[in-house]
Every structure is written in C-alpha cells, then in structure tokens.
Amino acid sequence: MAVRKSLLFLGLLALVHPAFPAGKPNIVLISLESVRADRVGFLGAKSKITPNLDALAAQGIVFQHAYTQAPTTVVSEATILTGTYPQSHKMTEFADRLSASVPFMPEILRARGYHTAAFVGTIELDPRAGDAPGFERGFERYDAGFTRPTRGKTSHQTVRRNGAEVAARAASWLSVTQSPFFVWVQLSDADISTAGSYNSGLTAADSAVGKLVASLRAKKMFDDTIIAVVGDHGQSLGAHGEDAHGVFLYEETVCVPLVLKLPSSYPGRAALSTLVKAKASLVSVASSLFEAAGIPVPSQMQGQSLLRLAKGTALDQPVYSRSDFSQQAFGMSLLESWRANKYLYIRAPQPELYDLTVDPDASHNLATSAKATLDTMAGQLASFSQHFDGSSTKAGLTSAEMQKLASLGYVGLQKTSSTATTVAGIDPKDQVRLVNKVLEAKALNEDGKPERASGILQHVIGETGKMYLAQYTMGESFFELQQYAKAIEYLHKAIELQPNSTWAHYEMGASLIKTGDYKTAVVHLEIAASRLEQFPEAHNLLAEAYEHSGKTEEAKRERKKFSVPR
Known part of the structure; x- marks a missing residue:
C-alpha cells in the first residue's frame, strides 16, 4: 500500500476514462531496441533516415521528452509491458522470472478476448x-526461436533476427488473425555501438516499421488500430565514455522516441495535442494503451496517463x-x-546535477555550485524511492542452495537482492573504460572469437577481480576453447x-x-534448471548429470519435461 499511496501523492497513477465508443480496438506495440530520441527525424535528427517512423509520428501524438526507467532491454520491456517500475516487477538481465503477481498486458488483454502475439528480434x-522467463505469459504465440550453445554438442547460437524477418513474421500473423488483437513487435537492428553501423541499423528498423504499417493498411485496419512506438532505451555511442548502454543515465541512453497513434474514431482526438513537451515515462505506456482502448487500468499499474498529458489536463x-x-x-x-x-540529478557516489536547458549534453556538473538545488532534487528522489524499500527483494537462492554451495567451497556468499537500493562503492564513471572492454569481449564470444575475448578479459581481471560479468565471460571463453578447468576457475569466482x-x-x-564431475554439476544444474523452466538444454544437461550420478529416476523426470531424446 505504501507504494501506491506514494505514487498517488506524486500524481503518477492515472484515473481511468474509457473512451472507445464501441467494440475492441486492435493494439500494436512496436518497441525499438537502442533507439535514442535525437536520432529520429520527427524529434529533430538532421539525417533523414527514419521516413516511416516520421510518417507514423505525423499521424499520432509525439512525446518530445520520453524516458525509459532502465537502460537495458529486459528491464525496460518489463516496465513497458507491466506498467510498473523496476522495483515492483523486479526483472533483471540475469534470467529472473516475471512474477505472476505483476500485471502483464498480454495476459489481461487475452482474458478480454484479444488474440495476442509477440515477435521479438533478440535472444534476450x-x-x-x-x-526473460515469464514474458510468454498471456501470448497465444510467442515468436522468438533463438538458440544458445548446446553445451555438449555444438557452440552454434543465434542472438538476433533482423527487422525485415521479424516484420514479415508479424505481418503473416496479422494476415490471418481476426480482430481484436494485440501484437508486440520488438526490433533490435539498432543495437549497435558504433556510429556508422548504428545509422544502418536504425534504417533497417525504420524499414521494418514501414512493413508493419503497410500490412495493417492492406488489411484496412490501420485507421482503427491503436499503435504505440517506443524506444526501450538509447545508445551512448561514446558519450560520457560509454560505448553502448546499460550503465549511465544520461540523455543518450534514457531519452527515447515515443509515439501514440489513436484510432480515427477516438472521441476528442482532434482536441489532443500532437506534440507533448511535458516529460513522459515508459511506465505509463501500458496504462495509457488500456485507457485508449476503454479497458479498466489495473490498480497495480504505476504510470500516469499519457492521454491526459496530450489533453493538457x-x-x-x-x-x-x-x-x-x-x-x-x-x-x-x-x-x-x-x-x-x-x-x-544522478544519485551516485559522486553525485551529479545538470541544467539541461543550457547543458543538454550534461557536461557541466553543478553538484558543488548549486548545492541547494542538489539537496532538493536528492530529497525528492529519496521520497519517491523509499516507498519501494522492503518490497523490492527478489527471492534469490534458497537457504538449502546456499548451504550446498558453501559446502563446495564458495565463500562470502550473500542472498543479494535483484533490486538493491544502495548507492555506494565504485562510481561507474571511474571504471567505464573497463565496462567497455568487458562488453567488447562478450560480443567477441558471441561472434565465435573466444581467444581474442579472453585476451581482453585478462587485462580487465588484472585490474579488478570484482566484475562478475568479466569472470563469467572469461569462463565462457575458456569453455569455447575447451579449457574446462580454467572455465571452472573463473565461473567459480x-x-x-x-x-x-x-x-x-x-x-x-x-x-x-x-571434466566428469557429475555430482558437483548436479548442484549447479538443479539451481539453473529450476529457474530456466522453458530452456530445454538446462534440463537435458541436468538429466545427463543425474544419470552419471546414479540417479536414474531423476534423469527420466528431467528428460520427460521436454521429451528430450537421449
């Protein structure tokens, strides 16, 4: 209740005003991975590489200052689809399961008679x-189909689908699906950290949007369909020293495109502003789509009404x-x-304050010279954040799992929260160079170049042994190099x-x-398989470990879960 009272106090929880006169309007949600606001034409980009997005924006409501609640894909998409803040939905980039207690757009819409489908462009x-376990909830069709390395057979993996293929799959589904429908289309073409290639990726994503719009027009459904287009997060492209995204919270990574196209028959549509300059949050997307469709907004959703912003109310x-x-x-x-x-205001070990009207690039920190303003902003953030404390802890490992790991020689284990609230320790500004190197190595592993990746990581780990992702990625590298003892060393850390x-x-x-250590493998694979319910290979490997440990019944049970052939 504390969370909800706080959000009401801040004016973040929308009142519901069912507006659609009759029937159930179709809803299309298009999310664009890594697309920053200043790179699209309708938000002022000089390079005219987004003609389809620009055309769609011309027929909808453009939110000039829209912000994601997290600069990573899984967390941001969870915020969009649940209408809740990260502290509430608790999703991370580490295969956490979406809780059944969190409201989820496709599940709610399916219960109201909508056909539902998702078409995604990334393995994430x-x-x-x-x-993203749990994201399949409520979808009649969840079209992904990526592959990870099958540890024991092949290192083949696929991590991306280009926008043209994603759009074609979505268009095919639309061609045979009756109204009302909800379709989520996620395009990852722009998830590139180099400037030249980034523009090419953005062009590809824009082309895919054009194909989706064309498919709706071909079915004569464009006019009466609600369409939301949103960037899940941006891309630094070197700004503030960050090559990609995931760490910093400057404009480059959190200011994103947001367009809402309403049906032509929407009452009062002509009175709505087509350019909203007030700040908007992606946590508001789900509740606003429900409001536009005349569907009651679940009380757990925490966004404000984008439509009320457009109305000026x-x-x-x-x-x-x-x-x-x-x-x-x-x-x-x-x-x-x-x-x-x-x-x-950025809450960090070295706090930051910027006046974005005169310093849009956030290059002049006012934390020292404008202390009174800094304290006011810090107080507002603290007032907002404190209401999530105590409700943001994820279950983590069980006590029994912790004890098993301790018996295997793991030291210093803690039941860490997935959404901790502590701002302390190393300021990311001081180690962003190392972050770039780790992410470069991770990409090299994905490209089948583990030897180069391990060389980069050796230097990183030589500077600091405290980076989980560096140790994990090094373990992956040595696995691919078939140096399994070394892989175990780094994965242990x-x-x-x-x-x-x-x-x-x-x-x-x-x-x-x-290495033939099946009994120890069981401990780790039981933890993994219990959380990777939809990932067959985790259960396949656990079955193999059971079998070689003399646990034949347990092995049969695991194999039956996915009918995995022996």
Missing part, C-alpha cells in the same frame, strides 16, 4: 532460450530511472536519476560475486560435466 527476450511530472546493471554485472554502485523541471546468476550456474554445470 526469448524464454525458450532461457532469457496533467502536470509535468518528475521522471525516475535506475541502473542496477552497473552493480549486478560490474560490482559498482547502482545509479538512480531524477529529472524534474529543467534539472537532471563469478558465482561468488553473483550467486543468484542463473547463467553462471548453467555454464558451471556444463563445464563440470566436461
């Missing part, structure tokens, strides 16, 4: 590949964002940001740093099987 959002509200990834992946402090009026990491336990189990 594929529950069958072990990521809602005040400009502060915007909250956070990065847990800096803490979970790199052992640094988490970051939180608060945008209110013209200021950006990764688990000590992040004992809740499902993927570290999975990789450790696979490595132990390679």
